[in-house]
Amino acid sequence: MTKVHNFSAGPCILPQEVLKQASEAVVNFNELDLSLIEISHRSKDFVEVMENARSLVKELLNIPDGYQVVFLQGGASLGFLMAAYNFLSEGETAAYINTGAWAGKAIKEAQRIGNVNVVASSEDKNFNYIPKGFGIPSDAKYLHFTSNNTIFGTQFKKYPISRIPLLCDMSSDIFSKEIEVNKFDLIYAGAQKNMGPAGTTLYIVKESALGKTGNDIPTMLDLRTHIKKDSMFNTPPVFPIFVSMLTLQWLKKNGGVKWIQSINEQKAKTLYDEIDRNPLFEGVTEKEDRSTMNATFVLKDDQQKETFDEMWKAANISGINGHRSVGGYRASMYNALPLESVQALVDVMKELERTKG
């Protein structure tokens, strides 16, 4: 079977063996003669899935004691509101870094709860870099940022050094590299990049930091609700959590986050080296801020677009059209994308050079 080289920006490629296991569980889960999706979430079999998924998160990210892990719903889009609700009160100020569309939405939701001080922004250059050297007000309640900007292809290579708590939307690079969880009061991430399918959102939270706002938080938006009930306050999104568990098992079995980080760096180097070498292409972002997850690039001469598009489609490459707000191309290289797929894209870029250069 010709395998598609799947560069989709998310939902995105997942490991083949995970898809196979997930497919089997949809007809017969754990030899129960029942589907995973038609059993009670309170059954022993599903409770075990939930517990495995939470444990794998803790183990793979080396999460210290005092942190809680829950799998919720609503995507990072609901997370923007929950982050503010759980950590900010009316009249207080939170610091936000604006590195693009998602950061902007996080700011908007926080403004409903308290005051927002945008301490740094890269909006002046259509978000093609990560701001540096800005001050962080010590009286702000927290500093919020987006670790990787899927649309623009930028990524924080070093996290801000801050005396106030860090809150981070890591939707598009969690599990792609080692992180120091103890630097954060809250990490949240939609599953649909490196962790699993769309439909569940991971929250990693320092428990002692909760309950300090005095806010009357709606039940479902209060992280303590879900922690108290072991992530089962209401019916959880069973299938997305199960597939996340399988994906984390795959990651662990193969060597964990350290292993995938080295592969991700190799994939990114392979593609960016070609973007820089090939006279027909150029990158969109500042080199030092380039994302290992999402490489954005353009053709220097737009007249070659038609040929290039035909060539990569013929090579079974999928999902590299750029986001409408940036244009050009975006190759997303999430955990499950093999180096061979990046090589296939590089080969097409070289081939274009040979025919057009």
Added chain:
Amino acid sequence: MTKVHNFSAGPCILPQEVLKQASEAVVNFNELDLSLIEISHRSKDFVEVMENARSLVKELLNIPDGYQVVFLQGGASLGFLMAAYNFLSEGETAAYINTGAWAGKAIKEAQRIGNVNVVASSEDKNFNYIPKGFGIPSDAKYLHFTSNNTIFGTQFKKYPISRIPLLCDMSSDIFSKEIEVNKFDLIYAGAQKNMGPAGTTLYIVKESALGKTGNDIPTMLDLRTHIKKDSMFNTPPVFPIFVSMLTLQWLKKNGGVKWIQSINEQKAKTLYDEIDRNPLFEGVTEKEDRSTMNATFVLKDDQQKETFDEMWKAANISGINGHRSVGGYRASMYNALPLESVQALVDVMKELERTKG
């Protein structure tokens, strides 16, 4: 293969052919050589799924013009908050009927937004009946109720006649019988009973009734956000929506809601007739309020529990233990449960009578 008789209260039984189609799509969707769960939600193929799912809801429930259908996340538990946010302001009063655990949670969330007038309750008898003959204050903004009470096994057979708008949590009986949507300003329902797997929540809303509260509604909790973006404001829960679409296709192909209603009535009659006839058993709820979805019943003599439990397990029956707040047994007979499964349970009840009676 011995098929399990799956009486689970939810997540619950789904049609075998739906599970098979869903399983296949997890490895290869629409012959794309890609999994359903690894493609962009903005791709033509998934947009079609979303549109089909929304159209099937409209068609199967005969929804009149002026109503919008969206598939969101968070379950009815988040719906409790969204209902109030979108229809109630601070200082205003809403009327609620308290028929059990879920209604109680709906009341709690609404109290954060405005005033709640509990106009009727069956709490005095552990929610074993549906209140009737109560007044509905004409100055309340709306009347909210839970159409079917999964835990207690009661169901509204007739909807309240009201001059104020009706809002209803139909999580556990939507698509089980014909309804008049035009009586409601809002219907919402978690998918995981008659519609699909856990992980998505259906909202059917009269569009002209929105935007009247003056509330500053958080983006993700504002129904207008999702209507404006055709239910794709952010990444939707792809798999749960796809399986919901398949389940609705199955329902349509077989004859729609009218067809399933007659089967559901037949299943309920078969079981309740046996509960009433068999001297060893008795029902938990008032007869006129018995749910066609969830039949709650007890053994008159608890000493027969061990034998009965062994017998139904031996007959491959699953999921009939009662909820801890009611005890005894609960047989959930959602759309996909065949009459044969109900007959299998009835046979075991008769067999117990023969051996113990």
